[in-house]
């Protein structure tokens with residue numbers, strides 16, 4: 001049994017915890033990509049430049065208060081699900097569109113004690129001098145993710161998710177940003 005980590009939206013109405021956090025159960029990453037950053041700028045928030053993400057499985061996320069504020073949008077029709085707290089427009093989680101993928105990314109800026117998850121071991125889309133980007137440690141990240149997905153599908157734990165019901169449908173209806181909204185979100189990003 002691992003520790004529990006608390007999280008909350010900015011205004012504090014939506015709260016929860018990541019349960020049973022052992023080092024094997026999560027991967028701490030930072031992502032510099034435009035999609036992760038525009039999940040912030042879409043709400044008029046400052047460009048975070050990089051987003052700290054704790055990757056684990058959805059069954060570990062328990063929303064203990066204010067679950068009615070949980071909403072979701074997609075940056076495009078092909079985009080992943082970007083979950084946020086409607087009460088204060090705080091970006092919170094990232095999930096794939098399919099329940100059985102079981103993967104979730106939790107924005108570490110919303111953890112009560114972000115220092116408890118240690119230093120990021122993976123950097124995605126890190127800008128390199130002269131343009132372009134590279135990934136650091138991504139092979140390890142993908143391997144760990146694949147192991148968790150296989151395990152949770154085998155034991156049926158993909159069902160214990162606050163993001164999908166037992167039929168695999170998202171618990172809130174995903175809103176797809178219009179072309180204009182998407183452009184506005186990207187405009188907030190400093191390159």
Ligand SMILES: [Zn+2]
Pocket residue numbers: 009010011012013014069085086087088089090
């Ligand atoms: Zn809130």
Ligand SMILES: [Zn+2]
Pocket residue numbers: 031032033034035036037124
């Ligand atoms: Zn990203």
